[in-house]
Amino acid sequence: MNALLEISGLTKRFGGLTALSDVSFGASEGAITGLIGPNGAGKTTCFNLITGTLPATSGTIRFRGQDIGGLSPHKVVEHGLARTFQAATTFPAATVRENILRGALLRHPLGLGAMVFGGAAARDAERKARQTVDEVMEALDLTEHAHREAGTLAYGHQKRLGVAIGLATRPGLLLLDEPAAGLNPDEVDRFATMLKEIRTRFGLSVLIVEHHMRLIMRICDHIVVLDHGEKIAEGAPEAVRDDPKVIEAYLGADHAK
Ligand SMILES: Nc1ncnc2c1ncn2[C@@H]1O[C@H](COP(=O)(O)OP(=O)(O)OP(=O)(O)O)[C@@H](O)[C@H]1O
Numbered sequence: 103m104n105a106l107l108e109i110s111g112l113t114k115r116f117g118g119l120t121a122l123s124d125v126s127f128g129a130s131e132g133a134i135t136g137l138i139g140p141n142g143a144g145k146t147t148c149f150n151l152i153t154g155t156l157p158a159t160s161g162t163i164r165f166r167g168q169d170i171g172g173l174s175p176h177k178v179v180e181h182g183l184a185r186t187f188q189a190a191t192t193f194p195a196a197t198v199r200e201n202i203l204r205g206a207l208l209r210h211p212l213g214l215g216a217m218v219f220g221g222a223a224a225r226d227a228e229r230k231a232r233q234t235v236d237e238v239m240e241a242l243d244l245t246e247h248a249h250r251e252a253g254t255l256a257y258g259h260q261k262r263l264g265v266a267i268g269l270a271t272r273p274g275l276l277l278l279d280e281p282a283a284g285l286n287p288d289e290v291d292r293f294a295t296m297l298k299e300i301r302t303r304f305g306l307s308v309l310i311v312e313h314h315m316r317l318i319m320r321i322c323d324h325i326v327v328l329d330h331g332e333k334i335a336e337g338a339p340e341a342v343r344d345d346p347k348v349i350e351a352y353l354g355a356d357h358a359k
Contacts, residue, residue, distance in 0.1 A: 112161035182274030194253025205270030
């Protein structure tokens, strides 16, 4: 598998606090890569640097060989990285379909000319976007809720909608920030199955931050472990699970609670 995303020497300091220190890792094409670590390890900071939400103090971020460090979040999306957030970022008064269509148009906007003058190109772009929406809704089991207002969905469905919006941008890499937070065990299992299915169906590559260990162990091809801003381990799920440094980091975090 080829490295799609290459992080090298990534460092982020907030005043005197080093949230991320000289971290390097890669996410491969077609793989589900997990980024884990105890609370405060630097996972969200790492996501924020990759998506352009925060500037890095130093280090490089390359996507498909291109340096995307320092680009605005909007430009990062145009390069093919999509992110879903921990908190629901949907428009609650819009329907499920409208929310997903927004994602589809984010990556392939109709353009001002097309919107003003219409024409075959605009109709074609809109047709493609609507087709993407149908596919994504089906893949995430949301078709029956297409016309419901997003704000009225059950929590588990709202989380899936967040993923659907990201998926609709047809990302080269989908970044998932704690997609299983707050889900019950059945919903977690269902989510794991669904994620594996959409990975195969859409040829998706995923970078996921998640506290839910069973989910991570079940779906990831490769796992990177952070602790106190440093990478302490990476490898296949079984190797990472049995790594003494990883066990110690998690036990230490538990004892600190
Ligand atoms: N904007 C900020 N300003 C100052 N410090 C910050 C900021 N964002 C994060 N930090 C600090 O950086 C460190 C890493 O935080 P981060 O949120 O990246 O960890 P995390 O692994 O995502 O944690 P969690 O699992 O709890 O979400 C923490 O010590 C945190 O307090």
